[in-house]
Amino acid sequence: MSIQLTGVSKAFGKFQAIESLSLSIQSGEFVAILGPSGCGKTTLLRMLAGFEQPTTGEIAMNGTVVAKPGFSLPPEKRRIGMVFQAFALWPHMNVAEHVRFPIRHHKETPARVRANEQERIAGVLQMVGLSQHGTRMPHELSGGQKQRVAIARAIAAEPSLLLMDEPLSSLDAMLRMEMRREIQAIHRQTGTAIVYVTHDQGEALAMADRIVVMKDGRIEQIGTPQDIYLRPQTEFVARFVSKANLVRGRWERNHFTPIGGDGTVRWNGERVADYFKEAGMYPVRPDQFQLGAPGRARGLRGEVRNVQFQGKEFHYHVHCADGLLEISSPLQFQLNDEVSMTLAGGEED
Missing domain, CATH: 3.40.50.300 (P-loop containing nucleotide triphosphate hydrolases)
Structure with missing residues (x-):
């Protein structure tokens, strides 16, 4: 029918x-x-x-x-x-x-x-x-x-x-x-x-x-x-379905520079909806961030404020210049650890 x-x-x-x-x-x-x-x-x-x-x-x-x-x-x-x-x-x-x-x-x-x-x-x-x-x-x-x-x-x-x-x-x-x-x-x-x-x-x-x-x-x-x-078109869909973090920053065509970076951190945004570009945001799902020790990778800097063990991965709340971000990672960090956050598949040289 x-x-x-x-x-x-x-x-x-x-x-x-x-x-x-x-x-x-x-x-x-x-x-x-x-x-x-x-x-x-x-x-x-x-x-x-x-x-x-x-x-x-x-x-x-x-x-x-x-x-x-x-x-x-x-x-x-x-x-x-x-x-x-x-x-x-x-x-x-x-x-x-x-x-x-x-x-x-x-x-x-x-x-x-x-x-x-x-x-x-x-x-x-x-x-x-x-x-x-x-x-x-x-x-x-x-x-x-x-x-x-x-x-x-x-x-x-x-x-x-x-x-x-x-x-x-x-x-x-x-x-x-x-x-x-x-x-x-x-x-x-x-x-x-x-x-x-x-x-x-x-x-x-x-x-x-x-x-x-x-x-x-x-x-x-x-x-x-x-x-x-993978391709939410509005803020509501990004948050409700993808549980995405809406990182603030500056867009230049398809290139995004997030708040809190040193100016050299740029993310590719070819597949990001126009809504987010007009709003000065980049949707990042918790599993898209990669965590590492500061200094070992170029990325945003933050501090672990909460840790939840979920079996195959850890769920973190990391405080950075843009506020609190939710991140899922198989790597283990401790409360108050300083970490670096890079974007899987979206980083630009």
Whole structure:
């Protein structure tokens, strides 16, 4: 299912949740809507689902308008599946009955799926790894198994679009990693378009074909995970996704001289967005800095103010002329050590 949003906005009284948003989603595409709480991502999902009407603009699915001011095709007629943050399982139904429910009750369920109900239930349970759990009740399942049931129920009727609203946020870290792989596998097997709402940068970067970064009801940047992470276009995207330090300094075309250097430190900025050049900043991710002892490398000078051991690397806060910088490095330094900071791959002679 292809989706087209054109000039869509949503207001709740005087509060503007979505500001004139336009977006295209291709059939079979996995799109993550990423942003902090209150940015409008769940409101956008609810409009795609049919739970909210847009205040302005149109939403079209496969070329047919399904929502505009004063009109919204109800969810049961949109051939969509939904997975919520809460598992939302019915306590009186076992696993197989949860999967059977949408097959029988969704108006858009394909006839061939209805005609082969038991085969479809068995296939979906196998897809989510619950073939041996069909007769179990929700209270007999673990958190990860409950989320698998919710996903199985959402895909049972072969939806053309799967909407997922922070589905992994209630799971522990190990389960989240496991469920990421499960969702990716299901996407590959079904070919269903997925719109996945999350505030977790790791989830979006790991799973999506494209990421839509939102802030205050507006789109900040759209791109592949690599584009969003490696080539942020705004200060918000640089900080929120890449966790970048925004080093201040002076630009001369594509050459950047940071504050605190001796005048000979220059960084190549050919791939840095114009926004940062106009603002006199250079975005540097924590892993892009290389730490060394002062005098051994030409670079910025600073003092270690905080150290956190993270297994394969150390996370440092280093105070320099431009303030406090966050840096990740496999090298070990002590609190109050003087260090030199160079830019990996960006230094100029």
